[in-house]
Amino acid sequence: MKKVILLCALLASSFILSSCSPIVQGAAAVTTVATMSNDRRSAGEILDDKNLDFKLSSIVKKDEILEDMHINFMVYNKAVLMTGESPSTEARDYLEKQVKINAPKMKQLINEVAVTPNSGYLSRAKDGIITVQIETLFLDQEVFHPTHIRVMTERRIVYLMGSVTKREAEHATNLATRAKNVDKVVKLFNYLLVRPAKEIEKDNKRKAEAERKAELESKRAELEAQQTALQQQIDELNAN
DSSP states (O other): OOHHHHHHHHHHHHHHHTTOOOOOOOOOOOOOOOGGGGGSSSSHHHHHHHHHHHHHHHHHHHTTTTTTTEEEEEEEEEEEEEEEEEESSHHHHHHHHHHHOTTTTTTEEEEEEEEEEOOOOOHHHHHHHHHHHHHHHHHHSSSSSSEEEEEEEEETEEEEEEEEEEEEEEEEEHHHTTTTOOOOEEEEEEEEEOHHHHHHHHHHHHHHHHHHHHHHHHHHHHHHHHHHHHHHHHHHHHHH
């Protein structure tokens, strides 16, 4: 009975949030997990990606040939991942052509749209749960910041995008495979040779500050112990 109630709640919230359009993926639909200051893209690059994402979504909504298709986009540094379902190969090719014509600033298009009937809201809700699981796993680790990697799930296939080192990519992939009901993890990373110098400097400052606080706490504890010992001596002298 609880499962039925949970399922109904998920479906209801999906209809409310989407107004019968594709379900918004991930926890970012409800809240912002981290601030822009931790993003490896500049403020201008983030804005460009948001504008590109909006433009891509508008292409699908405004074209009668495409309006009944279930299509999702994920954009990072002007690289575009396109997922969903198309009724035919011709419609899929037409969609790709329209995206390329109407989004000339796009650097790369990764077309993962499958030629198959549209997925149902139950399937999309399950994909959303997988995405939330992975985003939660990303919060509980210290190898990379959660804002460094974007997550999308489509038909239980997880797509990961971001600018990361190989170590960070491997760690993120391993975490993603731990989520329940994941069939496959696709890595679409921009690989960095090393972490950005500003991040390393920030981490070093944070580490130094933590060490300084620990040293101060240790000294305070030592002084408090000395104070307690002196007070005991005073108490003993007063008693005599």
